[in-house]
Amino acid sequence: MFDNKRKFKRSATNVLVKYREVEDMDRSTRQYLHAIAKDYGVGGIFLATDNPMEKGSVISLDFLLLEDGKEVTIQAKAIVRWTQRFRKPKGMGVKFYDFTGLDGMDVEQCLEKLLQ
Numbered sequence: 001m002f003d004n005k006r007k008f009k010r011s012a013t014n015v016l017v018k019y020r021e022v023e024d025m026d027r028s029t030r031q032y033l034h035a036i037a038k039d040y041g042v043g044g045i046f047l048a049t050d051n052p053m054e055k056g057s058v059i060s061l062d063f064l065l066l067e068d069g070k071e072v073t074i075q076a077k078a079i080v081r082w083t084q085r086f087r088k089p090k091g092m093g094v095k096f097y098d099f100t101g102l103d104g105m106d107v108e109q110c111l112e113k114l115l116q
Contacts, residue, residue, distance in 0.1 A: 017047060018062040022077065032062070035091065042108050044078065044095040052083040052092035059094065075100045 018032045035047035045061075053059055061076040078094035 017045075019047065019049075019053075019059050021053060022058040022060050038089065038091070042096075044081065044093060046091055046093050048089040048091040050090050052085060052090060053080045055080050055083055061094075072103070 017035050017037050019035055020032050033049065033051050035049035037045050038048045039046040057080045059078055059080060061078060063074045063076070076096050077098040078096050080092050081095050082093045084091050084093075
């Protein structure tokens with residue numbers, strides 16, 4: 001029987017996410033890549049992308065949320081824990097370690113709003 005060892009509940013989604021390497025700090029050369037959030041939980045997310053970062057990379061994720069008619073950007077920092085380069089969908093599993101812009105929401109509420 002399948003034994004799910006995840007700490008947090010996971011949910012399926014199909015939301016566009018912008019991401020980049022944290023070390024890429026020079027605004028003139030900053031490159032944002034796009035991924036589709038496929039499977040998320042409070043601890044992390046699977047990002048389907050043809051451009052997965054290397055395992056151990058620190059990345060910044062940008063989520064756009066409409067709150068009371070205005071755009072709010074929620075940013076998260078995450079570490080790439082694994083990559084899937086040879087099977088479909090290509091992508092990477094990342095573990096969150098920091099959020100900014102939550103404005104009083106807890107992480108779970110924020111993710112549910114962002115990724116519904």
